[in-house]
Structure formats: C-alpha cells, structure tokens
Amino acid sequence: MADVIRLSTKTAIESGDADATTYGDRSNGKSKVTVSNETIGPFSESLISPRDLYPLHAERMLLSTALQLLDEGMNYLNDSIGMFDDGDRLGSDDALQHFQALLPELFSCRELGDGFGAIVSSVFHSLKNLDGGPLSGKQLQTLRQIVRRISTEPYISFDEALDELEVLQDAGLEVQPPYFKFAADLLSE
Numbered sequence: 001m002a003d004v005i006r007l008s009t010k011t012a013i014e015s016g017d018a019d020a021t022t023y024g025d026r027s028n029g030k031s032k033v034t035v036s037n038e039t040i041g042p043f044s045e046s047l048i049s050p051r052d053l054y055p056l057h058a059e060r061m062l063l064s065t066a067l068q069l070l071d072e073g074m075n076y077l078n079d080s081i082g083m084f085d086d087g088d089r090l091g092s093d094d095a096l097q098h099f100q101a102l103l104p105e106l107f108s109c110r111e112l113g114d115g116f117g118a119i120v121s122s123v124f125h126s127l128k129n130l131d132g133g134p135l136s137g138k139q140l141q142t143l144r145q146i147v148r149r150i151s152t153e154p155y156i157s158f159d160e161a162l163d164e165l166e167v168l169q170d171a172g173l174e175v176q177p178p179y180f181k182f183a184a185d186l187l188s189e
Contacts, residue, residue, distance in 0.1 A: 070151035117162035122175035
C-alpha cells in the first residue's frame, strides 16, 4: 500500500519544517500549499480541505453551500454515532433525523456533478426507505464514510459514486426510491 502524503496550507518557511516543500504562487500569499513527508492513515482528519483545494471555487455559492451543509451533516453523524456507542439510541436517532433534514437542501447542490447528486439522492432514499426504523452501528459508520468522501471530493465522478452506492447496499441499505421497483415491474411485463 502506498503512503498517503499529508497536505498542509502552511508554507515551509512559516512552519520551519525542513522536510516540507512548498508549492504554489508565493507572490500573492494566498495559494500556498505545503507537502510534508509525514504519512498518515487513509481516513485521517488532517487531509487538505476542499476549501484549500478549490480556492477559486470556494467563493461560488453552490460549493460554499454544499461544504457548509456537509460540515453540519458530519457533525450530526458524529453525534449520532457517539450517542449510539454510548447506548443512547433515542439521542442517536434524533441526531440522524437532523442530518436527514439537511439532505433536500444538499440535493439542491447536485449541479456540482452527477456523482455528488447520485450519492446525496441515494443517502436520502436509504434513510427514507427505513420508514423510521433504526440504523445499525455499521450503517451509521457507512453513512459517515460516504458523507466524508463527498465532503472531501465534491466533484466525485459518477462511476466512483456508483462504487459508494454499492457500499451503502452492502451495509443493508436500499438506495433506490420505492417506486423504482414498481416501474421496473411494469417495464418487465
């Protein structure tokens, strides 16, 4: 397995890190990215943020809105998982419902790409198809993993999004709207 390189927004000069290399435009003082030789695990929180990765696009309302909603959603999912682990199923479900309430507004950001829209739509239908039933710890972890993916890769391709939808299905969640089953039955007749 290849090492993952941590990206930081501090310059080598500012950090005093001799093992770091700075890339980017030094003249305007805004677009500096430092690559450190330090390696981290695959889901570390110290990865570069989309706001740093897409500095020109961060001013666009759509991406800004999506990133804000995804941050808020991640907080709700983290709260839900924490309460689930503590045995507080009611609190966990309440936090999950707050997350679910963000999904329609997040879906309005689907113009970011087909992959983004497919994931948000599938997460929405996964929760709706439960008809208020509880999620397992594994399912909560899977939701958090997928939301983390689109919060760090908002421009995810549709093919990569399909891989994430398989992960949802493998966790026992139904990603299609219920009426798709009826439409498929009608088309097969």
